[in-house]
Amino acid sequence: MDRCFYCNSLLFLSHYKDIYDNHCCKKHIDEENSVAYCSECLKLVPKSGNQLDDGRVICKDCMGIAVSPDRPYDWILKQVLARLYKAGFNDLKIDDITIWTATSEEMAMYKKGGVNVFNEGFCSVRENGKIKIYIQSHHTKIHFAGVLAHELLHAWCFQHGLFNIPSPIAEGMCNLASYYVYHSIDFPLARIYESMLFADEDPVYGDGFKAMYKFYEEHGWDGVRSIVINSNNE
Ligand SMILES: [Zn+2]
Ligand SMILES: [Zn+2]
Ligand SMILES: [Zn+2]
Structure with a gap:
């Protein structure tokens, strides 16, 4: 018993x-x-x-394996970029992007909203094209990598002038990038994060992801990119 x-x-x-x-x-x-x-x-x-x-x-x-503001993430960034390049996002201009690890309280401050522990990251762009990515601290390295991949694809959209993609398509593609990173990592935690993406019932993040995943299985990343580009409302 x-x-x-x-x-x-x-x-x-x-x-x-x-x-x-x-x-x-x-x-x-x-x-x-x-x-x-x-x-x-x-x-x-x-x-x-x-x-x-x-x-x-x-x-x-x-x-013990969490990323916090005082722990460097350069190695993780390199690994994530290698995967995004492999997926065909090799025109992502990383020099225009600053990445910060922030506590939930700091994230709320930057976003000018209340503390929301479910907000794992966000990406903002300035008029001069400079992009800032904030990632919630204390995620495991693998989880951090997935969130980073998600936010880097928002940055890619900004760099391509895609500011008006319907949310389920934008978030679906960004979550697909998280999936792609988790799926490439041979470690039990990666399987957990992968299955959490599929279990997400949110109409934007969860349903958007599952729709994009299905499309990705049939048409690959090139197909996903063309949907995203064509969905953008000028
Ligand atoms: Zn008990
Ligand atoms: Zn744990
Ligand atoms: Zn997002």
């Missing part, structure tokens, strides 16, 4: 479990609010000692 990882009781009745076969009593999550799923690897962990100031719960293992 399964035991609760948190209080060690034997679990007779329905209870929570994670993909790593850790189990826990319902009350720790539903009533006490003392256990949660790590937002990066979906493992059940005690909240205490694993929570960021913005409320996200991230386990020690994931923190």
Whole structure:
């Protein structure tokens, strides 16, 4: 019989479990609010000692491979660019782009909105063509790579004057870039992030991604690019 990882009781009745076969009593999550799923690897962990100031719960293992403002990401950028070039985005001009790792609080400040832990990144362009990308800190390197790929494709759209692409098509293509990066990485976390893209039920991000993925399977990146370019409303 399964035991609760948190209080060690034997679990007779329905209870929570994670993909790593850790189990826990319902009350720790539903009533006490003392256990949660790590937002990066979906493992059940005690909240205490694993929570960021913005409320996200991230386990020690994931923190160990997380990108934070004081950890360089140059190597990740190189890997992501290599994949985007392979997908045919070799005209992406990286010198015009500045990339920042920001806490959720900083992201809210730059975006002039409230703190939203589900906002993993954003990309903005100035009139002089300079582009800034912000990526939420404390994602694992692999997750960071996926978010970076997503935002770099927004930058590519800006660099090509594509400012009015319908959201499901734009976000669908950008999420397809995340998928493409995850799919190329042979590591269990990459499989998790890949499946989260497919499980997303959001009409813009989730449905947009699934539609673009289907199109990508049939027509490849060239087909995806032509849809995106043709969908732009002048
Ligand atoms: Zn328990
Ligand atoms: Zn974790
Ligand atoms: Zn986006």
